[in-house]
Amino acid sequence: MGGSLNVIGYGLAAIGPAIAVGLVFAAYINGVARQPESRGMLQPIAILGFALAEALAILGFVLAFINPGGE
Amino acid sequence: MSLSTLATAGGESFEAPAPADFWQPLIGDGAFALTRPMVLMALSFVIIAAVLLATTKRLSVVPANKKQFAVEALYGFVRNGVARDIIGSKEFLRYVPLLFTLFTLILVNNVFGVIPPIQYPTMSRIGFPIALTLVVFVLYHLIGMKRKGVGGYFKSLMPAGVPIFLVPVVYLLELFTYFISRPLTLAVRLFANMFAGHMLILVLFLGGEHLLLHGEGLLPAAGVVSYLFGLVMSFFELLIQVLQAYIFVLLTATYIAGSLADEH
DSSP states (O other): OOOOHHHHHHHHHTHHHHHHHHHHHHHHHHHHHHOGGGHHHHHHHHHHHHHHHHHHHHHHHHHHTOOSSOO | OOOOOOOOSSSOOOOOOOGGGGOOEEESOGGGOEEHHHHHHHHHHHHHHHHHHHHTSSOOSSOOSHHHHHHHHHHHIIIIIIIIHHHOTTTOGGGHHHHHHHHHHHHHHHHTTTSTTTOOOGGGSTHHHHHHHHHHHHHHHHHHHHHHOHHHHHHHTSOTTOOGGGHHHHHHHHHHIIIIIHHHHHHHHHHHHHHHHHHHHHHHHHHHHHHHHHOOTTHHHHHHHHHHHHHHHHHHHHHHHHHHHHHHHHHHHHHHHHHHOSOO
16 A cells, blocks of 8 residues: 555644634634624634634645655 | 555556646647636636626616525625625725625636536636735735835834834744735635545545445445545535635635725
8 A cells, every 4th residue: 555654744734723723613602602692793703713724734735745856 | 646556456456536637638738728627717707797697687676586686695795794894894895896706706616616517626726726816915915005105015014012122023924924825825725625625525436436346345335435425525515615715705805904904
């Protein structure tokens, strides 16, 4: 079975952003649960935070496809 | 990248989908080839134009048909839900056409990824997100410079209240954010989401097909599971595709609002 170590590296690198995204939405759910009328205001903020946290995973994804030397 | 060549016993080895599979020229080859995503982009333009023109031809104040209502709901979502909330009620109207264009274009092109006869997300070729991002990149710098002057704009990048000895470091970081990290993440986020999602579906369906036809023993059953999971992932992709269109427009609006704001 062949493969690329890059992919394992990316899998490890995705742990951080995964936790970050979880935290963002946990905070969002908490906020809405405490104050349901704030939902409309919190939603763009949550999505924005999600997008920023996800950026790290996305950058890692691109780096995972870089092949040293070409194979 | 060679993901893996999963050799199943007895069958020929499995060719995992690779990034090269996304390069699909229709006419010609090399840099000037007419490729499948180019055709899809043109097709999306035709679809959007036709739908918008057809549904807004006979406008009535109270929407008489469902189509006008649906298009108005979509427009209202971008206008009120994104532009007005983020940019502010004073000057958001100027940017609504751009935001609505970006949203519909990205939405239709993304959803192409799961619509059966097409099944190719245009944005999984990095060139298309880069082109869209260039528009946004130039725009938010230009309106910032127009509003505050070139010198004032570069001065406004600096957040207030930073201790004097940290100013050079923070300013460099801000420059990096505004000129490199923002456009980079904006383009690559859209590209990578579409690319990864489509690749995932490809792996599940192609792998399922291989297990089903070439597997031995219990492997065909695993192929069925793979197909089912592929179906589930297709719906998950649909969610991601809509979400990514929303995020792109949301971030664009945020960058525009940041350039227009008086204080950092």
